[in-house]
Each structure stands twice: as C-alpha cells, then as structure tokens.
Amino acid sequence: MLxxxxxxxxxxxxxxNQRSALRAAGCQRIYEEKISGAKRARPELNKLLDHMREGDVLVATRLDRLALATRDLLELAEILNRAGVGLRSLGEPWADTTSPSGKMxxxxxxxxxxxxxSLIAERTxxxxxAxxxxxxxFGRPPKLSAEQIALGHRLSSEGTSVREVARMLNCHHATLYRAIGTYITPADSN
Structure with a gap:
C-alpha cells in the first residue's frame, strides 16, 4: 500500500499541490499536517508510522516534507527499514528504498x-x-561548599547527628553523608 x-x-x-501529486502517484491514504519540519514530534507523522505495515511504502512529494535535518531523515529511514517499509520521494527519484539504487x-x-x-564524538x-x-x-554544581563540608564533618564528629547537621546546612542527609565520606581534612592534604 502506498x-x-x-x-x-x-x-x-x-x-x-502535495495532495494532488500523492494521489496521482497512487497513494490510497494521505496523512496531512501543518507544522514545522524542525519539530520532531509531529502527531500525523507518528500516526502514519503506527499505521504502516511491512510491505507498505511511505511516499512524500519531497524529502524535506518528512525531515529538514539529514540526521532526522536517516533516523526515519532506519525506522521504516526495520519495519520492512519502503520510502519514496516524488521530487528526488534517487530516494526510493524500494529500488536497489535507492537503497544504495x-x-x-x-x-x-x-x-x-563518530567525528563529533571524538571532538566532544x-x-x-582539554x-x-x-x-x-562538569555536571551539577556541588550542593555544599568545602567550608560547609568541613563544618558538617566537624559537627558530626563532635556528636551532632548527621540529619541535624544536614538540616542546618539545608541539604539532604544523604548529600551530607556522601560529602563527609569523601572529606579530606586540611591535615590530610599536606
């Protein structure tokens, strides 16, 4: 089914114009939407993908109707390929995965x-x-400063409960336990 x-x-x-071209190409069903191609979440495209079955062919007048970014188009093509669904563009005859040359x-x-x-991953x-x-x-900034950790360590070693110290420092007790567990005293750092 097209x-x-x-x-x-x-x-x-x-x-x-798109509707007429798709009907002329033999499409039995047409999904339509008015939304930016830059948006990845497109309700009608998602419905179409849910509806397609093995052996069907997704037809668009041009590839930019399906995706503006090459990466998004290739992801869509891979989804279709895994489902056994073809992809055909009326405006780009080379983009026809139902033919050997299009697949190539x-x-x-x-x-x-x-x-x-892979180049992007290497550069990243x-x-x-560097x-x-x-x-x-990198990552989330620490909840407690070095001074707060030192204070928490001192108070807990003097007998104040970790939960009480955590309340004083306005943090969760688990955060304080982690910080104290990695605490290096000034004497240890010499």
Whole structure:
C-alpha cells in the first residue's frame, strides 16, 4: 500500500499541490499536517508510522516534507527499514528504498552520517579532556561548599547527628553523608 505524507509549516500555506501529486502517484491514504519540519514530534507523522505495515511504502512529494535535518531523515529511514517499509520521494527519484539504487544511495548517506557522528564524538571527547585539564568541572554544581563540608564533618564528629547537621546546612542527609565520606581534612592534604 502506498501511504502519503504532506506537510506545510504554517496554517496559511496549502496542501493542495502535495495532495494532488500523492494521489496521482497512487497513494490510497494521505496523512496531512501543518507544522514545522524542525519539530520532531509531529502527531500525523507518528500516526502514519503506527499505521504502516511491512510491505507498505511511505511516499512524500519531497524529502524535506518528512525531515529538514539529514540526521532526522536517516533516523526515519532506519525506522521504516526495520519495519520492512519502503520510502519514496516524488521530487528526488534517487530516494526510493524500494529500488536497489535507492537503497544504495541511502546506505551511502547512512554511512556518511555515522562517520559524522563518530567525528563529533571524538571532538566532544577531546574537548571535554582539554576542559578538564584546565580545571573545568562538569555536571551539577556541588550542593555544599568545602567550608560547609568541613563544618558538617566537624559537627558530626563532635556528636551532632548527621540529619541535624544536614538540616542546618539545608541539604539532604544523604548529600551530607556522601560529602563527609569523601572529606579530606586540611591535615590530610599536606
């Protein structure tokens, strides 16, 4: 079954031309929506994906109707491939996963996207290591300062309960237990 998908970005745009092209291509059912292609959560596209069955073909007038970013398009193509569903673009004849050449082109694009993701991961790792070497700390800022941890350690070692100290420091007792557990006294740091 050929199932069409039409999309325009704003309410004042019309779907008529896309609808006509999809009907002429033989689409028995057409899902339509007026929403930005940059949004990943699109209700009609999600309904379409839920409706599709193995052997169906998703047809769009152009690939940018399905996704604006290459990565999003490749993710969609992979979802369709896993479900045994084809993908065809009327405006880009090379984008037809029901043909051997279309599958090959999409495979090449997928390989390029995977290569790009691995380069991004390498650059991210290198950037994080460089930042750490400069003393930049990642993650959530600590709830307690070094002075508060020292005070908490001193008060709890003098007999005040950890829960009471945590109330004084306005933190959860588990936070204080973790901080005290890693506390290094000034004498230990010498």
């Amino acid at each position: 199932i069409g998908y039409t999309r325009v970005s704003t309410d004042d745009q019309h779907l008529d 082109v999409l495979t090449v694009f997928s390989g390029i996207a995977e290569f790009e993701r 790792t290198a950037g994080r290591l 930042a750490k070497s400069k003393g930049i700390r």
